[in-house]
Amino acid sequence: MIKPLIEKLSHYMVLSEEEKQILENTTRQRIAIEKGDDIIMQGQRPDYVYLIESGWACRYKFLEDGRNHTMAFLIPGDLCDVHVTILDKMDHSIRALTALKLTKFSIDEIVNIMENYPRLAHAFFWSTLVDEAILREWLVNMGARSCELRVAHFFCELLLRSRMAGLSYDGSFDCPLTQVELGESMGISQVHTNRVLQKLRQEGLISMEGRRVIIHDWKRMKAFSQFDPTYLHSKLDAL
Amino acid sequence: MIKPLIEKLSHYMVLSEEEKQILENTTRQRIAIEKGDDIIMQGQRPDYVYLIESGWACRYKFLEDGRNHTMAFLIPGDLCDVHVTILDKMDHSIRALTALKLTKFSIDEIVNIMENYPRLAHAFFWSTLVDEAILREWLVNMGARSCELRVAHFFCELLLRSRMAGLSYDGSFDCPLTQVELGESMGISQVHTNRVLQKLRQEGLISMEGRRVIIHDWKRMKAFSQFDPTYLHSKLDAL
DNA sequence: CGTGGAATTGATTACGTTCAATAGATGTGG
DNA sequence: CCACATCTATTGAACGTAATCAATTCCACG
Numbered sequence: 001m002i003k004p005l006i007e008k009l010s011h012y013m014v015l016s017e018e019e020k021q022i023l024e025n026t027t028r029q030r031i032a033i034e035k036g037d038d039i040i041m042q043g044q045r046p047d048y049v050y051l052i053e054s055g056w057a058c059r060y061k062f063l064e065d066g067r068n069h070t071m072a073f074l075i076p077g078d079l080c081d082v083h084v085t086i087l088d089k090m091d092h093s094i095r096a097l098t099a100l101k102l103t104k105f106s107i108d109e110i111v112n113i114m115e116n117y118p119r120l121a122h123a124f125f126w127s128t129l130v131d132e133a134i135l136r137e138w139l140v141n142m143g144a145r146s147c148e149l150r151v152a153h154f155f156c157e158l159l160l161r162s163r164m165a166g167l168s169y170d171g172s173f174d175c176p177l178t179q180v181e182l183g184e185s186m187g188i189s190q191v192h193t194n195r196v197l198q199k200l201r202q203e204g205l206i207s208m209e210g211r212r213v214i215i216h217d218w219k220r221m222k223a224f225s226q227f228d229p230t231y232l233h234s235k236l237d238a239l
Numbered sequence: 240m241i242k243p244l245i246e247k248l249s250h251y252m253v254l255s256e257e258e259k260q261i262l263e264n265t266t267r268q269r270i271a272i273e274k275g276d277d278i279i280m281q282g283q284r285p286d287y288v289y290l291i292e293s294g295w296a297c298r299y300k301f302l303e304d305g306r307n308h309t310m311a312f313l314i315p316g317d318l319c320d321v322h323v324t325i326l327d328k329m330d331h332s333i334r335a336l337t338a339l340k341l342t343k344f345s346i347d348e349i350v351n352i353m354e355n356y357p358r359l360a361h362a363f364f365w366s367t368l369v370d371e372a373i374l375r376e377w378l379v380n381m382g383a384r385s386c387e388l389r390v391a392h393f394f395c396e397l398l399l400r401s402r403m404a405g406l407s408y409d410g411s412f413d414c415p416l417t418q419v420e421l422g423e424s425m426g427i428s429q430v431h432t433n434r435v436l437q438k439l440r441q442e443g444l445i446s447m448e449g450r451r452v453i454i455h456d457w458k459r460m461k462a463f464s465q466f467d468p469t470y471l472h473s474k475l476d477a478l
Numbered sequence: 479c480g481t482g483g484a485a486t487t488g489a490t491t492a493c494g495t496t497c498a499a500t501a502g503a504t505g506t507g508g
Numbered sequence: 509c510c511a512c513a514t515c516t517a518t519t520g521a522a523c524g525t526a527a528t529c530a531a532t533t534c535c536a537c538g
Binding site: 043059061063064067071072083086087088089091092122125126131132136137138139140142143144145185186187230231233 | 300311331364376379424
Binding site: 385386427430431434 | 525527
């Protein structure tokens with residue numbers, strides 16, 4: 001089941017049936033990770049390319065004072081560490097935020113795809129460039145926007161990313177984060193995260209039902225959070 | 240003069256004389272950009288791969304309310320937009336912070352290097368991965384560290400990057416940024432940037448002579464700013 | 479010299495943190 | 509199926525960091 005990946009890549013290029021088959025049929029290992037476990041740790045040598053099939057993970061670093069900071073969330077369809085052959089040491093860790101189903105591609109499998117299917121190689125490269133663009137946008141988000149806009153902006157991004165991966169077809173998406181986890185990525189305290197969410201609900205911008213975040217009025221939400229989807233480099237602009 | 244690039248790449252792999260010659264001899268266009276001019280703008284299609292030969296540039300986005308936010312500084316030896324063939328639209332702009340000397344590589348020239356010199360291709364890829372690692376570290380810096388640590392951390396990074404590019408051999412480096420520009424990258428106001436710099440000077444951590452930032456005690460500075468150079472993926476750890 | 483950009487200082491305000499406590503939800507074992 | 513434990517969400521109050529507003533000084537350059 002690598003449908004989310006195929007869905008995602010199709011926002012960059014239309015994949016042929018053959019190319020889809022390559023992705024589906026590459027011999028590969030599927031593993032399950034328990035909630036809270038690390039997939040790979042800071043300092044380790046990366047060994048495989050991982051694809052998230054279901055569940056959420058995060059890239060994070062731990063700080064000297066014991067706190068963590070999250071730099072990225074990985075959702076179904078996201079790849080990590082396509083550069084496996086280049087860097088010898090992880091500069092951050094990746095942890096399962098929920099129970100996770102992963103596909104492990106060995107280096108050989110990846111190299112095989114990269115060398116024999118240039119279009120797929122391009123599509124993979126596109127996906128890493130989008131990851132980088134997301135990092136830049138997060139930096140702007142952290143540096144220049146108030147907490148409320150920041151969290152709202154984050155929700156806009158995650159709605160679009162969920163839709164790109166074929167995980168959502170309306171104005172809502174599955175968000176398994178606790179308020180602590182959300183705060184650790186937005187650079188705000190747990191208490192303030194709670195208050196920001198309350199504000200966004202009061203403003204009528206979002207509501208939350210269990211793990212689901214619902215965005216009521218995409219246009220208003222976009223305007224409110226100064227969200228410009230260009231950086232996701234997709235044709236999709238939701239709703 | 241693409242020495243800074245060669246110096247930088249040599250922190251990843253030892254380049255052969257032949258490989259150095261390839262870099263030196265690739266036909267290429269050299270241009271000068273005036274301080275304050277944009278190299279490429281948000282929304283434009285990237286056309287060339289640029290290499291900074293001298294001077295500083297920055298990646299930035301402008302926000303709706305008129306402010307800017309800087310997401311990266313480019314110093315001699317840094318490449319921009321190696322992915323020129325993949326994305327069709329810049330999601331940010333790049334501006335010359337000082338007068339700039341640039342090398343422009345055409346797509347053909349880059350593709351030629353990438354296809355015929357796999358070791359150089361690897362080295363280029365390494366450099367983009369380091370750029371990405373820097374973005375992640377900046378995110379942690381913004382999200383989790385106080386302004387003083389943040390600025391100090393930034394100076395640590397720039398000392399190491401300057402040394403990697405062969406631009407510094409002691410504890411100081413050339414930093415042409417105004418306090419406004421520094422603030423725009425650190426997510427702090429101009430006034431506060433000034434106060435933070437004063438504090439760092441009072442603490443005896445740094446001093447500033449014209450455009451030069453001097454770090455007096457590397458160990459102390461590293462400890463103070465919680466600087467862990469792993470993310471630069473170099474063997475170098477200064478001084 | 480004089481002019482404009484850059485740095486510096488002071489005073490006030492506001493956003494977000496921290497500490498502390500409570501309430502709600504979820505889960506586990508007896 | 510209840511009781512206890514634990515994790516998550518929520519609220520209140522006091523504090524602190526950094527923003528903003530408003531001048532003033534410094535400095536490089538023509």
